[in-house]
Amino acid sequence: MIEITQTKSGRGLGVVATEDLHPGIFGLKVITEEALIVFPTLEDQSGGSSKVPKFLEPCPQVYADWYRYLQEPQSIKDRILMLYNEIDCPQANALKNYLHKYKDGINDTEEIDKDEKQILNHIGEFVQFTMVIRFNSVELQPPARDGNGPGPSYGHGLFDQACKMNHSCKPNCVWFTTQDGKSKEVRAISIIRKHEELTVDYNGNVLDATPQRRDDLFQAKGFLCECVRCAADHDDTRRFKCITQQTNSQCTGYHFLCQPTYSKAPSLMDCNCCGRRPTEDYVHKVMKEEMKLVREINELDSIADTDGIVSVKDRIKRLDPPHTYHSLAEKCYLLQGELYSALGEYKSSAEAFAKAIDCRIEILGTDYWSQATAFTCERLGDALKYVNIEEAEEAYRRTVRALELMRGGGHSDPYVKCAMKKLLTVQQSSVVLSSDSLPREECLKGIADAPEGPPVTDFPCRLCGKPSIIPTSSRDALSYCCEFHKQMHHTAVRDRSIAF
Numbered sequence: 001m002i003e004i005t006q007t008k009s010g011r012g013l014g015v016v017a018t019e020d021l022h023p024g025i026f027g028l029k030v031i032t033e034e035a036l037i038v039f040p041t042l043e044d045q046s047g048g049s050s051k052v053p054k055f056l057e058p059c060p061q062v063y064a065d066w067y068r069y070l071q072e073p074q075s076i077k078d079r080i081l082m083l084y085n086e087i088d089c090p091q092a093n094a095l096k097n098y099l100h101k102y103k104d105g106i107n108d109t110e111e112i113d114k115d116e117k118q119i120l121n122h123i124g125e126f127v128q129f130t131m132v133i134r135f136n137s138v139e140l141q142p143p144a145r146d147g148n149g150p151g152p153s154y155g156h157g158l159f160d161q162a163c164k165m166n167h168s169c170k171p172n173c174v175w176f177t178t179q180d181g182k183s184k185e186v187r188a189i190s191i192i193r194k195h196e197e198l199t200v201d202y203n204g205n206v207l208d209a210t211p212q213r214r215d216d217l218f219q220a221k222g223f224l225c226e227c228v229r230c231a232a233d234h235d236d237t238r239r240f241k242c243i244t245q246q247t248n249s250q251c252t253g254y255h256f257l258c259q260p261t262y263s264k265a266p267s268l269m270d271c272n273c274c275g276r277r278p279t280e281d282y283v284h285k286v287m288k289e290e291m292k293l294v295r296e297i298n299e300l301d302s303i304a305d306t307d308g309i310v311s312v313k314d315r316i317k318r319l320d321p322p323h324t325y326h327s328l329a330e331k332c333y334l335l336q337g338e339l340y341s342a343l344g345e346y347k348s349s350a351e352a353f354a355k356a357i358d359c360r361i362e363i364l365g366t367d368y369w370s371q372a373t374a375f376t377c378e379r380l381g382d383a384l385k386y387v388n389i390e391e392a393e394e395a396y397r398r399t400v401r402a403l404e405l406m407r408g409g410g411h412s413d414p415y416v417k418c419a420m421k422k423l424l425t426v427q428q429s430s431v432v433l434s435s436d437s438l439p440r441e442e443c444l445k446g447i448a449d450a451p452e453g454p455p456v457t458d459f460p461c462r463l464c465g466k467p468s469i470i471p472t473s474s475r476d477a478l479s480y481c482c483e484f485h486k487q488m489h490h491t492a493v494r495d496r497s498i499a500f
C-alpha cells in the first residue's frame, strides 16, 4: 500500500502510495506501528536519576533521552540513527562545533564526569541522535478515556515509518496515538493516487496565517514549510473585503493577501470579482486593523482563561473580523459561541459556531476535515440541543462522521464514543419529545423512586427531564433521575440496536 522512498517534492524521504488509496467514509488505516522507543517526559526536568553534564544543564530532557537511548541494543540504536537524513543541517553543525569547542577547552588536569566523557567521546552519534529527537520524534498523547479532550502525555517516541512522513498544511492523512500510548495509527482521509506522497499535519494549526504556521514549524521542527498552501502566491487564511465596498459598491469580492516576504511591504491581490487593484492606503489600513484585532483576540483569550469569558462579554460581542472567511473570523466566532453559551443564549451561540465551521470549511476546502472542525461541530450540537433537537442531531451526526473518518469506526475511540453518546442522547430525547411515548405511570414511578438530595449533574434525566442524580461515565452524555429510568433508556437503545 505504501513505501518509504525519495519524494518528488525534494523533501528527502517520504511515505508514498504504491496504489490508489480510497478512504471511503470510515477513512483508511495505512500504518499502525509500535514505537521503536518511547522517551517519557521528565516530571521535574532535573534529568532523571543520572547527573546532567554541565553543557546540557539547560536541556535535561535531551540528556534523559540520550540516557534512555544508551540502554537500547545496537540494532535499535541503528534504526533510530537511520531516521536522520539531513545532509548539511545548520542546527547539527552548530551543536557539533559547540561540543568540539567545549571538549578542546577542557584542560588535561581537569577531572570530568563519566557521562560527560561518554558524550564528548561520541560527539557525532550524540549530535545525530539529538537531531533525530528534534526533527523526527512525535508526541504520544492519546485522548482522555472519557473523550473529554487530550489525556496525559506518555512522552515522545520514534517510529520507523510514521517518522518518515512529511508535513503538509493540507494533509491527506491524519495520525494519532493509540490509547495505550505506545503506537501511532496513520489514516488516509482523502483519495491518494498511486505515487502520490502521504502527508500529515505536524502542528495542528492549519487555520493560522502562513507566517504563523511556518514560524511554529520552524520553532518546533527546524524547517521552512514548502507545502502547497505555504508555497502559494497568496495566504488563503487572510482575505479582505473588496476596496470598492468602502464606497457602497455592489461588489461582493475580496482581496487575498499576497504571501508576505521579509523584503517587500505587504500587498493585496486584485479583487477576485471586479478585478480592482487596492491602493497602498487601503492595504495599510486593513493591515493595521488586522494587527489590532490579533492583539484584541489574544488579550480576550487570556482574560477569558483567567477571569471567565463573561467578564469580557461586551468586547467579545464587538469583535469585527475583516472578512467572514478570514482565519481571525473563525477565532472571533469561536469566542462568541463560547460566550453566548456561557450566557445561556444558545441560539446566538449556535449561530456563531455555525459561522466558525463555515469559515474553516471555506478556507480549508470541503474535502478536508480536521479534528478541530469536528470538535467545533460538536460545540454546535451542544448549543443546538437547547434550541432545535433535529438540528442538534444533524450537528452531532456530522461530528461522528468526521471523527470516524479520522479515527475509525467501531466506537472504541474515546472521541468517537463521546460524540456517539451525544448523538444518541438527542436521538432518544427527540423520540420521547416527539412521540410522547413515555407512559405516565412509568414516568411518575421514576420520579417517585428518585432519592432526595441535590442533583449531582447539571443535566436533566434523559427520560423525564427531572434533575438527574445518576451520572454516567462520560461528560453530559447520559444522565438519569433514577435507576429505573436508566434501565428503561438502556433497553430502548438496545432495542434500536445502537451500541454505546
Ligand SMILES: C[S@@+](CC[C@H](N)C(=O)[O-])C[C@H]1O[C@@H](n2cnc3c(N)ncnc32)[C@H](O)[C@@H]1O
Pocket (backbone or CB within 6 Å): 011, 012, 013, 014, 083, 084, 085, 135, 136, 163, 164, 165, 166, 167, 168, 221, 222, 223, 224, 225, 226, 227
Ligand atoms: C520527520 S522528517 C520527514 C522525513 C524526512 N523527509 C526524511 O528524509 O527523513 C521531517 C523533515 O522533513 C522535511 N520536511 C517535511 N515536511 C516538509 C515541508 N512541508 N516542507 C519542507 N520540508 C519538509 C524537513 O527537512 C523536516 O525536518
